[in-house]
Every structure is written in C-alpha cells, then in structure tokens.
Amino acid sequence: MKTLKIKTKNHREVIVEAKKVLTKGGLIVYPTETCFGLGADATNYAAVNKVFQFKGDRLKPVAIAVSDRKMAEDYAKINETADNLYRNFLPGPLTVVSNSKNRVVKRLESQQGTLGVRIPNYSLMIELIAEFGKPITTTSANASGQKSPYSLKDFLKYNSPTRINLVDLFLNPGPLPLRTPSTVIDTTLNEPTVIRQGEINLKDISGQNFESENEQETFAIAANILNRVNKNQPIIFALQGELGVGKTQFAKGLAKKLGIKQVVTSPTFNVIKEYGFKLNEPGILYHIDTWRLENGKEILELGLESMINKNNIIVIEWPQKASEILKTFRNQAILVWVDIETLSETKRKIKYQILK
Amino acid sequence: MSLKKNYQILAIDTSCDDTSVAVTADDRILSNVISSQVKYHEQYGGVVPFIAKRMHLELINPTINETLLRAKTNLANIDAIAVTVGPGLAPALEVGIATAKELAIKCQKPLIAVNHMEGHLLSSFAKNSQGKNSFKSALPQFPLLALLISGGHTELILMKNFGQYKKIGETLDDAAGEAFDKLAKMLNLGYPGGPIISELAKQGTPNIELPIPMVKSADLNFSYSGLKTACLYKIREMGNKINRAYIVNFAASFENTVAHSLTIKLEKAIKSYKPKQIVLGGGVISNATIRKEIRKTAKKYQVSVLIPYDKKLFTDNAAMIGVSAWYQAKRNDFVKDINSVDRLPNLSF
Numbered sequence: 001m002k003t004l005k006i007k008t009k010n011h012r013e014v015i016v017e018a019k020k021v022l023t024k025g026g027l028i029v030y031p032t033e034t035c036f037g038l039g040a041d042a043t044n045y046a047a048v049n050k051v052f053q054f055k056g057d058r059l060k061p062v063a064i065a066v067s068d069r070k071m072a073e074d075y076a077k078i079n080e081t082a083d084n085l086y087r088n089f090l091p092g093p094l095t096v097v098s099n100s101k102n103r104v105v106k107r108l109e110s111q112q113g114t115l116g117v118r119i120p121n122y123s124l125m126i127e128l129i130a131e132f133g134k135p136i137t138t139t140s141a142n143a144s145g146q147k148s149p150y151s152l153k154d155f156l157k158y159n160s161p162t163r164i165n166l167v168d169l170f171l172n173p174g175p176l177p178l179r180t181p182s183t184v185i186d187t188t189l190n191e192p193t194v195i196r197q198g199e200i201n202l203k204d205i206s207g208q209n210f211e212s213e214n215e216q217e218t219f220a221i222a223a224n225i226l227n228r229v230n231k232n233q234p235i236i237f238a239l240q241g242e243l244g245v246g247k248t249q250f251a252k253g254l255a256k257k258l259g260i261k262q263v264v265t266s267p268t269f270n271v272i273k274e275y276g277f278k279l280n281e282p283g284i285l286y287h288i289d290t291w292r293l294e295n296g297k298e299i300l301e302l303g304l305e306s307m308i309n310k311n312n313i314i315v316i317e318w319p320q321k322a323s324e325i326l327k328t329f330r331n332q333a334i335l336v337w338v339d340i341e342t343l344s345e346t347k348r349k350i351k352y353q354i355l356k
Numbered sequence: 357m358s359l360k361k362n363y364q365i366l367a368i369d370t371s372c373d374d375t376s377v378a379v380t381a382d383d384r385i386l387s388n389v390i391s392s393q394v395k396y397h398e399q400y401g402g403v404v405p406f407i408a409k410r411m412h413l414e415l416i417n418p419t420i421n422e423t424l425l426r427a428k429t430n431l432a433n434i435d436a437i438a439v440t441v442g443p444g445l446a447p448a449l450e451v452g453i454a455t456a457k458e459l460a461i462k463c464q465k466p467l468i469a470v471n472h473m474e475g476h477l478l479s480s481f482a483k484n485s486q487g488k489n490s491f492k493s494a495l496p497q498f499p500l501l502a503l504l505i506s507g508g509h510t511e512l513i514l515m516k517n518f519g520q521y522k523k524i525g526e527t528l529d530d531a532a533g534e535a536f537d538k539l540a541k542m543l544n545l546g547y548p549g550g551p552i553i554s555e556l557a558k559q560g561t562p563n564i565e566l567p568i569p570m571v572k573s574a575d576l577n578f579s580y581s582g583l584k585t586a587c588l589y590k591i592r593e594m595g596n597k598i599n600r601a602y603i604v605n606f607a608a609s610f611e612n613t614v615a616h617s618l619t620i621k622l623e624k625a626i627k628s629y630k631p632k633q634i635v636l637g638g639g640v641i642s643n644a645t646i647r648k649e650i651r652k653t654a655k656k657y658q659v660s661v662l663i664p665y666d667k668k669l670f671t672d673n674a675a676m677i678g679v680s681a682w683y684q685a686k687r688n689d690f691v692k693d694i695n696s697v698d699r700l701p702n703l704s705f
Contacts, residue, residue: 265530
C-alpha cells in the first residue's frame with residue numbers, strides 16, 4: 001500500500017494518482033467529512049469484489065459516492081423525498097437510499113434493489129469523483145463490525161496485513177475530526193403522495209357524511225357507522241386520510257363501542273394489534289397499519305384471510321396500498337371505506353361508503 | 357434453588373424487524389448479534405421495511421451459529437434457551453418461539469419465556485463480558501422507576517423487585533419514537549425519523565411553539581397524536597416557505613417538546629412513587645437531548661439515572677432477553693410445558 005500525503009498544494013498530483021488506481025480497478029482509502037472511506041470503481045466488478053473481500057461480509061450492500069446531484073441521477077431514481085434531501089443536506093454526512101437504476105455492480109445494491117448514494121462534503125474528493133466520471137464505493141475503511149478509522153494510525157491498527165495489502169493507495173490529509181458515520185435515510189418506503197390523497201374518492205352521500213369537532217365526536221361517529229353496518233358478516237373498515245387526521249381515534253371509537261377496555265394505540269410500529277371483545281359472541285378487533293409495509297400484498301402474509309371470520313372486525317389504516325387485495329374480499333366481508341378529511345386543526349369531515 | 361455460576365443462556369428475539377440472538381453468562385453478555393447489522397450494511401441501520409417473517413426464517417439459524425461462534429461456546433455448554441414471547445408482531449414472534457422450542461427439546465434444555473419489555477427494563481443491568489456496566493452500584497435499589505421509550509412503546513413502570521412490575525403510565529395513541537418517524541415523513545425526510553431529526557436538531561434553535569402533550573392531564577399517561585396534528589398544521593401553514601433553517605429549528609423544537617412531555621410525567625411519577633433509581637430503555641434514549649432533560653429532572657430529586665452500557669442495548673436486541681431470562685431463572689421462572697408456549701403479541705406488564 002502506497003501512502004500519499006495530501007497537502008494544500010498537491011491536489012493535482014493526488015487526483016492523478018488516485019484516478020490511475022481507480023481506473024486499474026484498485027482500491028483507495030480516502031478522507032471524507034466523517035471517517036476514512038474505502039473507494040473502488042463502483043462499475044467495475046473485480047474492483048467492487050475487493051471491497052467486499054476487505055469488508056469481510058458478502059451480504060451487506062455498500063453505498064456509492066458521487067460528485068453531484070447530476071451524477072446521482074444517472075445511478076438512482078430520485079423521488080420527491082430524496083429530492084428534498086439532496087437539495088437541503090447534500091453534500092454532507094447523509095446517505096440517501098433510492099431505487100437503483102442498476103448501473104453499478106449489483107452487489108452494491110440491497111436485495112430489494114435499492115442503492116445508497118452520498119456526496120461527501122470534502123471538496124478534493126468531489127473533484128476526484130467528478131474527474132473520474134463515475135461513482136466510487138463509500139464504506140468505512142474497516143472490516144465489518146470493527147471500528148471506523150479516523151487516521152492512518154487507526155487504519156493500520158484496526159486492520160490485518162492481509163486487508164491492508166488489498167489497498168493500493170491511502171490518501172492521507174492527517175487525522176480527521178471524530179464525526180459519526182453518515183445518517184442513512186431510506187426514501188423508498190412510502191409513496192410520497194400517499195399523505196395527500198386517498199385513492200378512493202368517496203362522494204358526499206346524504207346521511208353518510210359527518211362533521212366532527214373533537215375526539216369524542218369522532219368516537220360517536222365511529223360507533224354510529226358501526227351500528228349501521230350489518231353485523232352478521234365480518235367487517236373491514238378501510239380508513240383513509242392523511243397523517244395526523246385521526247384514523248387511530250376512529251379505531252378507538254370502534255373499540256369503545258365494542259366494549260374493549262384495553263387502550264387502543266397506534267399500530268404503526270407493530271403493524272398489527274389485536275383486541276378481543278364480546279358482543280353476542282366473542283370476536284377479535286384487528287387493527288392494522290400498512291404504513292411500514294413495502295407493498296399491499298404483505299397484508300396477506302399477516303394472515304388477513306384467516307382474520308376474516310364471522311365475528312371479527314378488521315380496521316386498516318393506509319388502505320390504499322392494499323385496496324386491490326381488500327376488494328377481492330368483498331364477498332366474504334363487508335368492506336366499509338371511510339375517508340377522513342381535515343376541515344380545520346380540530347374539525348374533521350368523516351364519510352363512509354360500503355364498497356360493493 | 358440456586359443457579360450454577362456462569363449460567364449460559366442462548367436468547368432469541370424476533371419481536372419485530374430484527375432477528376437477534378445472544379449468549380449471556382449470568383448477567384454478562386458474551387455475544388449479541390443483530391441480523392440487520394450482520395446482513396445489511398451497518399449504515400442501513402436496521403431498517404427492514406417488509407414483514408419480517410420470511411426474513412426471520414431465513415436468518416435465524418445463521419444468526420444462532422454466528423452468535424455461538426462469537427461467544428466461543430456451543431450448544432452443549434448452554435444451560436437454558438430464552439425467547440421473547442411478546443409483545444411484538446405475531447408472525448415474527450412465531451419464528452423465534454418455534455426455533456427456541458425446537459432447540460430446547462432437541463438439546464434437552466429448559467426454556468424461559470421472556471417479556472420483551474422486561475428485557476428493555478433490565479437492559480441497564482446487563483454487563484459486558486468482563487462484568488462491567490456503566491454505573492457503580494452493583495445492585496438495583498427499589499422501588500425503581502423505568503421509562504421505556506421506543507418506536508412501539510412509551511411507558512412508565514414501577515419495579516418493586518425482580519419480577520414485580522406495575523405499569524403506571526403509557527401512551528394512549530402513538531409512541532414517542534413513532535412521533536419522530538411521522539414528523540420526518542411530514543417534512544419529507546425519509547425513514548427512520550429519529551436519527552435524522554436529532555441530527556438536524558443539533559443545528560437548530562427550538563424557537564417554534566408546539567403544544568406539550570398531556571401537560572394538563574393528572575395521570576401518568578402520554579399522547580403524541582395531538583402533537584402530530586399540530587406539527588402537520590404548522591408545516592402546512594409554512595407551505596413553500598419551508599427551508600433548511602426552518603427544518604432544523606422545527607427538529608429542535610420538536611425534540612424539546614417530546615423531551616418535556618416525558619419529563620413532566622417522569623417528575624409526577626418521581627413525586628408519587630419516590631423511586632431510588634431510574635432506568636431508561638428503548639431506542640429513543642439514543643437521543644441526547646431527551647437523556648439530558650431526563651437527567652436534569654432526576655437530579656432535582658437526587659435520583660440516579662441508569663442507562664445500558666452500550667448503545668446497541670437501547671434498541672431491540674437479544675442480550676437483554678438473556679439477562680432478563682437469567683433473573684427469571686434465579687426465581688425458577690422456567691416454562692413448565694414447552695408445547696404450551698405461544699406468542700403473546702399484546703403482552704404487557
């Protein structure tokens with residue numbers, strides 16, 4: 001491994017040397033605003049292979065470093081959320097995960113085909129990547145699970161000679177400040193439009209739309225709607241409406257009407273919560289939130305089919321993702337689509353319709 | 357019954373996104389493997405967005421092997437198997453439970469069923485392999501107050517002794533960690549929200565007025581849905597005027613508000629129950645501002661605050677399950693009939 005000291009006046013030499021190594025499919029260790037990174041041509045299979053050999057873990061995806069937003073767009077599909085992050089926080093210690101355009105070595109991507117992209121806030125590296133014209137890998141220059149190096153000394157101490165031998169060039173500006181590794185944000189999880197609109201447009205049918213001034217009224221409206229639905233069949237309540245509109249409050253209203261004493265809390269984290277109740281016969285209230293699900297089909301993996309049972313009630317928040325699947329159960333259950341809209345900070349409009 | 361020394365437990369936790377397996381010896385952690393950190397780049401930080409059952413099935417055996425290897429032990433040396441039975445995501449819990457039962461039967465080891473939240477509560481008492489943790493006093497002092505804050509839970513627990521817990525406060529809607537995720541979503545900052553909001557908060561000034569949830573309620577419960585709605589309205593009012601400066605100030609204001617909502621109830625609980633110690637658990641305690649505010653409040657009443665010795669123990673992990681299981685083993689709390697063990701997705705204190 002060759003070490004090249006970065007000085008104020010030798011940037012040209014550094015770039016030329018590093019480019020040479022990268023072009024030949026070699027490995028460089030380079031400074032960033034966080035720790036030292038391990039760089040290889042992200043489009044060269046053999047070079048990327050060496051990165052994985054160094055990391056010692058063949059399964060973890062590795063992010064890429066690009067010189068600017070434009071280069072990022074060549075390799076990743078940048079959605080609205082990602083766009084917001086690029087505009088406000090890059091270059092900087094942030095890795096933005098987007099769907100990959102499959103133009104880098106596949107192993108760098110996750111199993112789901114996403115790719116982490118970052119623009120290091122280190123001008124010399126931005127210059128190098130721009131001149132190289134292609135992204136390079138960015139991952140801390142240590143074996144998987146080991147400490148991240150902030151100096152040449154760290155690097156030599158934490159890594160075995162075999163690992164060090166994989167590296168061709170170490171770009172050394174001296175020790176780096178101890179800033180924690182970049183924050184990673186996955187922007188592929190929720191469709192950004194989902195908080196603005198429901199998928200199913202419910203009409204204002206007289207007697208089927210209500211206004212609520214507060215939580216108590218929302219509880220009463222939920223109970224009222226439940227009363228109007230024939231209870232000889234399982235019921236699915238699909239609650240659509242933006243974040244913070246009070247979908248969980250509606251579910252609480254249903255639970256109260258069913259005599260459930262337990263506190264009904266948001267199912268976002270757990271995806272599903274269940275509460276037993278007893279009207280004439282015992283039943284279960286399933287409270288589901290698809291917010292963290294990648295796609296609606298996963299609702300089947302939760303066992304939706306087995307929940308659709310005579311006395312059960314299923315409440316689904318963010319039903320848009322699963323609307324096609326929910327519709328397939330129309331013959332086995334009553335599908336009540338509920339739309340909650342904000343009229344003011346406390347006032348809500350609640351509409352419902354039984355989808356046939 | 358007294359347990360032998362160096363009582364080794366193989367602990368499994370598949371309560372939510374992560375497959376985690378640990379080996380503990382008494383209250384010491386010999387290895388603690390969390391699949392998201394093994395399988396994915398560490399920078400991807402445990403975000404496993406899809407339903408975890410398939411993942412758990414795929415990962416559980418390799419994770420067990422890796423954990424035994426790292427602990428330099430093998431199944432023959434293990435004295436008991438421990439597994440999280442709840443609370444959590446039912447299909448995910450099932451994978452861990454099935455595996456634990458199978459191992460217990462195959463290797464003829466006793467099985468210990470653990471409450472995931474008891475694990476978080478006891479995580480401060482976990483020690484590293486050398487028997488050290490982050491505080492001096494060797495034994496907990498009762499009554500002890502636990503504040504557990506994570507993506508799925510926000511609760512106050514009064515602990516009178518090991519095995520004697522009482523839930524004295526909980527969230528009525530969203531968990532504190534979830535509120536962070538949802539705010540990040542509203543500001544279009546992606547997932548997970550906790551780390552990025554606290555990172556941004558460092559650069560901001562808390563100058564945006566947000567309502568402190570449940571400030572007037574006399575009980576010890578929490579609520580974050582009203583705060584969520586208030587945030588939505590502030591953000592909507594700003595419309596296109598939202599810029600980086602506003603986002604960082606919003607993050608700082610939000611973090612402050614959540615910290616206060618927690619300390620107000622904590623203070624009430626301290627006054628009512630006069631605890632000798634406070635322990636913290638759950639992923640949200642990674643937030644430095646929240647920890648600082650909690651310490652400030654506790655200091656007023658000269659109560660010490662204990663946290664786990666390693667950040668890895670804040671979030672979901674199997675080592676805390678192993679430690680909890682060891683305390684259970686000491687009070688002879690083993691599973692009597694292995695076949696009867698079932699998932700308890702709504703398990704509570």
